[in-house]
Amino acid sequence: MSELVFHSKAGQPEQQKTPCLVLPLSQTKKCPSRLAGLDTATGGLLSRVWKNKDFSGERKQCVLLSGNEFFPRIVLLGLGDTKDLNEYQIKQLVGTLWGQLSRLACKEATLDLDGFETDAYETLSKTLARELTCASYKYTTTLGKKPTPPSLTKFTLLSQGKSAIAAIKRGGNAGATVGQGINYARELANLPGNICTPTYLSEQAQSLADQFDTVTCEILGEAQMRELGMHSLLSVAAGSAQEAQLIVMHYQGAPTKKATHCLVGKGITFDTGGISLKPGAKMDEMKFDMGGAASVFGTVKALASSGAKVNLVAIVAAAENMPSGTATKPGDVVTSMSGQTIEILNTDAEGRLVLCDALTYAERFKPASVVDIATLTGACVVALGHHATGLYANNDDLAAALLDAGETTGDRAWRMPLWDEYQNLLDSPFADIGNIGGPSAGSVTAACFLSRFTKAYPWAHLDIAGTAWNSSPKGATGRPVALLCEYLASR
Numbered sequence: 001m002s003e004l005v006f007h008s009k010a011g012q013p014e015q016q017k018t019p020c021l022v023l024p025l026s027q028t029k030k031c032p033s034r035l036a037g038l039d040t041a042t043g044g045l046l047s048r049v050w051k052n053k054d055f056s057g058e059r060k061q062c063v064l065l066s067g068n069e070f071f072p073r074i075v076l077l078g079l080g081d082t083k084d085l086n087e088y089q090i091k092q093l094v095g096t097l098w099g100q101l102s103r104l105a106c107k108e109a110t111l112d113l114d115g116f117e118t119d120a121y122e123t124l125s126k127t128l129a130r131e132l133t134c135a136s137y138k139y140t141t142t143l144g145k146k147p148t149p150p151s152l153t154k155f156t157l158l159s160q161g162k163s164a165i166a167a168i169k170r171g172g173n174a175g176a177t178v179g180q181g182i183n184y185a186r187e188l189a190n191l192p193g194n195i196c197t198p199t200y201l202s203e204q205a206q207s208l209a210d211q212f213d214t215v216t217c218e219i220l221g222e223a224q225m226r227e228l229g230m231h232s233l234l235s236v237a238a239g240s241a242q243e244a245q246l247i248v249m250h251y252q253g254a255p256t257k258k259a260t261h262c263l264v265g266k267g268i269t270f271d272t273g274g275i276s277l278k279p280g281a282k283m284d285e286m287k288f289d290m291g292g293a294a295s296v297f298g299t300v301k302a303l304a305s306s307g308a309k310v311n312l313v314a315i316v317a318a319a320e321n322m323p324s325g326t327a328t329k330p331g332d333v334v335t336s337m338s339g340q341t342i343e344i345l346n347t348d349a350e351g352r353l354v355l356c357d358a359l360t361y362a363e364r365f366k367p368a369s370v371v372d373i374a375t376l377t378g379a380c381v382v383a384l385g386h387h388a389t390g391l392y393a394n395n396d397d398l399a400a401a402l403l404d405a406g407e408t409t410g411d412r413a414w415r416m417p418l419w420d421e422y423q424n425l426l427d428s429p430f431a432d433i434g435n436i437g438g439p440s441a442g443s444v445t446a447a448c449f450l451s452r453f454t455k456a457y458p459w460a461h462l463d464i465a466g467t468a469w470n471s472s473p474k475g476a477t478g479r480p481v482a483l484l485c486e487y488l489a490s491r
C-alpha cells in the first residue's frame with residue numbers, strides 16, 4: 001500500500017508549477033481578489049467561472065478546470081462558510097476532494113491552504129493530511145482482481161506567507177502519521193477472521209517491534225496465561241482451535257522514570273457468541289470484534305513513527321469465541337486472575353471476560369492511566385448510534401482529557417454513567433460476579449463489570465461497538481486511533 005506524502009511550500013498559487021492546483025474557496029459571488037493574479041495568468045478563466053455561475057463556493061461543490069501550461073488542472077473546492085467548518089465537515093470535504101483527485105492522471109497536487117481563511121495552519125494541515133491519508137485507503141488485500149491505484153501520491157501544502165511553513169510542515173507530518181495509524185487499524189480489522197487470528201496479531205506486534213527501535217513486545221500463550229491464573233480470558237478461547245494470545249507491546253518515547261500509560265484492546269478475532277450462539281444475520285461483521293485491538297496497533301504504529309514523547313504499554317487480549325465440545329457453557333464458573341470468581345451466564349458477553357484479566361495484568365506496570373478499547377456491547381449502539389464512542393471512567397481528569405482529544409480530532413466520545421446504583425445488576429448466587437447484567441443498561445453494566453478489575457489505577461473504557469466499523473459500505477473506520485494519539489501525545 002503506497003502512502004501519500006506531504007510537503008509544504010510558500011508562494012502564490014499562480015507561481016506554481018504543478019499538475020493540479022487545488023483551490024479551496026469559501027462561498028462568494030465573484031472571484032476573490034486574492035486570486036486576481038491567477039485569474040490573469042489563466043486569461044480570465046476564474047472570472048468567467050463566476051460570471052457563468054459554474055461555481056459559487058457552496059460547501060462540497062467541486063469543479064475541475066483546465067489551467068495553463070504550468071498548472072494544467074485547477075480544482076475548485078467549495079468550503080461554504082469557513083467560520084463554521086469543524087473536523088467532521090473537513091472530513092466530508094476531503095472525501096469529496098479525493099473523489100475528484102483520485103480519478104486524475106497526475107502524481108502530485110498543490111493545495112492552497114490560504115483558501116481556508118484561518119491562521120491555525122498547523123491544525124488545518126494536520127487535519128487535512130490525516131483525512132486525505134484516510135481517504136486514500138482502500139482495502140484490496142483479499143481481492144483476486146485488484147483495482148488500479150490512483151496516480152496521486154504527493155501533496156504540496158501551499159501558503160503565501162513564509163512564516164506558516166514550519167507549522168504546515170509539523171501539521172502535515174503529524175497528520176499523515178496518524179492517518180497511517182488509522183489505515184493500519186482499518187486494514188487489520190478488515191482482514192477476514194481466517195487470516196487475522198490471535199497468532200496473526202502476535203506476528204503484527206513482532207513486526208512493529210522489528211520496525212521500530214522504540215518498540216519491544218512479549219507474547220504470552222495459553223500455558224503462560226494458565227500459570228498467571230487468567231482463567232476468565234482462557235474460558236473464551238476454550239472452544240476454539242486458535243490459541244489465545246496476550247500481546248504486550250512496550251513503546252518507550254520518554255525517559256524510563258516518566259509515567260507509563262496503558263492501552264488495553266479487545267482482540268476477539270471472531271465472535272460467534274460461543275454456545276450462546278449469535279443469530280446468522282450479519283454475523284460476518286463479528287470479524288470486526290478485534291477493532292479495539294486494531295486501534296491499539298494503529299496507535300502504537302503512529303506514536304512510534306512520530307517519535308511521540310510518551311511511555312506506553314499496549315496490551316491486546318486476543319482470542320476467538322467459538323462453540324464446540326470444549327467450549328465454555330452458560331452457568332460455568334471461572335476464577336479470574338484477580339481472584340474474583342465469575343459466573344458466565346452468556347458466552348456472548350466474552351469481551352469483558354478477556355479484558356478483565358488483561359486489566360489485572362496491567363497493574364504490574366504501575367500505570368498513570370489505563371484506557372481499554374472494545375467493541376463491547378450492542379447496547380452501546382442502541383444508546384449512542386454510530387457517531388459517538390461510549391466513554392466510562394473512574395477518574396474525572398482522565399475522562400475530560402479523552403473527551404477533549406475526541407473533540408480536537410473529530411473522533412468524539414460521550415461520557416456515560418458508572419454509578420454504584422448499577423453494580424448490583426451483576427450479582428450472582430453462584431459466583432462473586434455474573435458476566436451479564438440483564439436487559440437494561442447493557443453498555444453500562446458491561447463497564448461496571450470491568451470496573452471491578454480496575455480499582456488500582458485511573459481507568460477509562462471506550463465502547464466502540466458503534467464507531468469501529470460501517471455496515472454500508474462495509475469497512476473498518478480505524479476509530480478511535482485519532483483520539484488515542486491525541487490523548488497520548490498530550491500526556
Ligand code: BES
Pocket residue numbers: 271273289346348349350351375376377378379381436437442465466
Ligand atoms: N462483540 C459483541 C458486541 C457487539 C454487538 C458489537 C453488535 C457490535 C455490534 C459482544 O461480544 C456481545 O456479543 N455483546 C453482547 C452482550 C450481551 C450478551 C450481554 C451484546 O451486546 O448483545
Ligand code: MN
Pocket residue numbers: 271273347348349350351
Ligand atoms: Mn459477544
Ligand code: ZN
Pocket residue numbers: 268271289348350351375376
Ligand atoms: Zn464480542
